[in-house]
Amino acid sequence: MSSAPASVQAPPTAADATALCCGEVSNPGKLLDRVIDSMHVDDRWQPHVHIEWATGLQDQPSGSSGPDRATHCSSFTAALGLKLDVYMLRPPEHSQQLLASAQGEWFRSPGGVQAGWTSVPTAAEAQTLSNAGKLVVVVYESPEPRRPGHVAIVRPFPKTNADLAENGVQTAQAGAKNFSSGVARVSFAKHEGAWPNGVRYYVHTIDWQKLIAKWSDQAKKN
Template sequence: MKTLKFWPAALLLSTAGIVHVGLAAAAQLSEGEVNPTNERSNHIEPCCGPISDVGTKLLGVLDQSDVEHLWLPHAHVNWETGMPEAGAPGYTSHCSAYAAAIGKRLDVYMLRPPEHSPVLLASAQTAWFGRAAGEQAGWYPIGTAQQAQSLSNAGELVVASYESPNPRKPGHIAIVRPSLKSAAALAEDGPEITQAGAQNYTDSNVRTGFKHHDIAGPNGVLYFGHVVRAR
């Protein structure tokens, strides 16, 4: 004959309560509520590491440059400030002047006026970075878009640049901007950038910024970097 076991009523109520709570939680999740234990697995990690304190300062320099209102195309501007100046009609864009101006604000030299005319300066800068003069000034080539974004996040001055194969047509140059973008976004659009150009952007990406040039997507540009001294 089997022995009958009698569980205390309090335990039975407690067990029933656990089952009830579990069913209610499952019902809530089925209605689209987020399970806190899965938040980490659902989080998309940035492609290229965190933004350092120096990277945050670089963001401040780029944001405070007010590039969307200065270095405007088709206007004659002061290359350092981007302010309109009286004179002959300006160039289609001022990408190279803006890049050089940001370099000067960070105490980093790149080819600029008066050493080179503003005409076709972006192509000349791109070639200069890869030559002995650029290397002696502290510039070095960066192999991949991911490395370019990572170094920018770390606070180095990184440029994305393109030398036009046609010596009569302009190239293009932009400043790589610190960003917590995902690996998928990096693969699709390239690093984040700040630029002057046919369209000025405080925050855009290589694919958008270089769309007027005959490049093979985000991988059609060159990247160069320079260490920024602590300020």
């Protein structure tokens, strides 16, 4: 009796759809969750006001004129990197204006690679790495030099195959709408050409042992 060709696969089942795509959230992933929550992005890095990039707190009066008052996705991601002792392109090396696209270019540049950033080929791998407690970003570089791109954090989450296929990775972002837990489909909806094929993923290892020791020392001093 002849067997079916190797390329023929059984159709996905309901069990396949509800299975986790990217593993359980590890202990480092749970710690990353808590750090993301500690940033209070739902209340800080608000759009249409001038903010201090590292804290997300408004630092100029509402209604005042000048640059850096649109949205603050790239400042939020850079601030989380600062909290985790992970460098990415940020002020003062680059202004807050059009920073997201500049970060996207930087992640894949020799400077970004030298700083420890690595490209991630798929959404499933990006979510898996985040669940393992690594810092993962998802970024869209605008093809138009004067139009902003967008960047978000990939948040640890026990995501199913069906959810990943429909909504993409779990995200935390500042933008036109800030949220600490959402999905990539929503994060990039306002950027034509971004979702789903225009985004890219990058990862950096977090030295949790060093961070925990640092935070412990700071707590003792306080």
